[in-house]
Amino acid sequence: MAEVMRPEKLEISNDVTSSLASQELLHVLAVDDSIVDRKFIERLLRVSSCKVTLVDSATRALQYLGLDGENSTVGFEDLKINLIMTDYSMPGMTGYELLKKIKESSAFREIPVVIMSSENILPRIDRCLEEGAEDFLLKPVKLADVKRLRDSLMKAEEKAFNNIMLHKRELEANDIYSQLKRAKI
Amino acid sequence: MQRQVALIKQSLFDQGYLDEQFMELEELQDDVNPNFVEEVSALYFKDSARLINNIDQALERGSFDFNRLDSYMHQFKGSSTSIGASKVKTECTMFREYCRAGNAEGCLRTFQQLKKEHATLRKKLEHYFQLARQAGPKETARRPK
Numbered sequence: 001m002a003e004v005m006r007p008e009k010l011e012i013s014n015d016v017t018s019s020l021a022s023q024e025l026l027h028v029l030a031v032d033d034s035i036v037d038r039k040f041i042e043r044l045l046r047v048s049s050c051k052v053t054l055v056d057s058a059t060r061a062l063q064y065l066g067l068d069g070e071n072s073t074v075g076f077e078d079l080k081i082n083l084i085m086t087d088y089s090m091p092g093m094t095g096y097e098l099l100k101k102i103k104e105s106s107a108f109r110e111i112p113v114v115i116m117s118s119e120n121i122l123p124r125i126d127r128c129l130e131e132g133a134e135d136f137l138l139k140p141v142k143l144a145d146v147k148r149l150r151d152s153l154m155k156a157e158e159k160a161f162n163n164i165m166l167h168k169r170e171l172e173a174n175d176i177y178s179q180l181k182r183a184k185i
Numbered sequence: 186m187q188r189q190v191a192l193i194k195q196s197l198f199d200q201g202y203l204d205e206q207f208m209e210l211e212e213l214q215d216d217v218n219p220n221f222v223e224e225v226s227a228l229y230f231k232d233s234a235r236l237i238n239n240i241d242q243a244l245e246r247g248s249f250d251f252n253r254l255d256s257y258m259h260q261f262k263g264s265s266t267s268i269g270a271s272k273v274k275t276e277c278t279m280f281r282e283y284c285r286a287g288n289a290e291g292c293l294r295t296f297q298q299l300k301k302e303h304a305t306l307r308k309k310l311e312h313y314f315q316l317a318r319q320a321g322p323k324e325t326a327r328r329p330k
Binding site: 033034035036037039040043044047089118139140142143 | 206209210212213215218221224225228229232259260262263264266267268
């Protein structure tokens with residue numbers, strides 16, 4: 001009976017191990033049409049110990065995520081993005097429209113999306129938050145903002161990890177219990 | 186030499202060419218990336234030269250597409266803000282005001298001023314970075330606390 005339980009336990013610990021490894025570095029997808037701002041946000045994120053992927057448009061962001069309708073789902077399961085940071089005002093698709101597309105997607109709607117903008121327009125901020133944006137940052141973005149985001153994401157990941165560990169311990173405890181019962185101890 | 190570099194930097198702030206944001210950029214430098222600010226600066230001047238060219242061409246055509254001009258200037262203002270180019274940023278703001286007012290004359294005048302400020306800043310920063318490199322990367326990479 002113990003052998004039957006073992007594969008499941010291994011699966012759980014593998015998941016935990018790999019998600020722990022990926023938790024070492026948060027992976028952020030940053031979207032901005034300005035080359036200067038891309039360089040800047042990249043540095044802010046690197047200094048905050050994040051892995052960064054930069055794209056210069058919302059369209060390219062959707063391509064990267066495999067949400068553009070094209071067949072780019074190779075490696076889809078391996079794509080682990082912890083946070084998306086996007087500029088609001090971009091030619092073509094805006095950051096707001098990108099936010100909506102992400103929230104409409106079953107695969108990516110859980111990923112927090114942060115909007116960045118140089119303009120402090122309250123209706124704009126409200127609209128973004130209503131659409132499910134995690135946060136709205138005024139440009140130029142501060143290192144403190146990025147660190148705050150990272151810390152709250154790490155906490156959320158840690159919480160999720162602890163929940164998995166708790167579940168694992170429960171399963172193990174049940175397993176021991178049922179083994180003891182069978183041995184009639 | 187390092188003192189000279191520090192003095193030059195201080196005067197750039199005192200004269201309003203640079204603002205707080207430039208200091209924020211310097212805070213992001215470390216021993217592994219000691220030239221980050223210079224790299225961003227180079228990117229900025231390359232990118233803004235392109236924008237200046239676009240605006241020049243748009244103005245030369247004579248047709249004042251204020252929406253288009255405002256859009257270029259929005260980009261220009263954005264990157265100027267990110268690098269801490271204070272005077273350039275101010276000119277960008279003024280230009281956009283004139284765009285919104287549909288004031289072609291104001292746009293032209295402001296744009297001349299903007300190009301001047303931009304060129305001045307470029308020269309001053311090039312000089313500053315050159316001296317900073319000579320002075321030794323370790324000392325000047327971070328601003329003194």
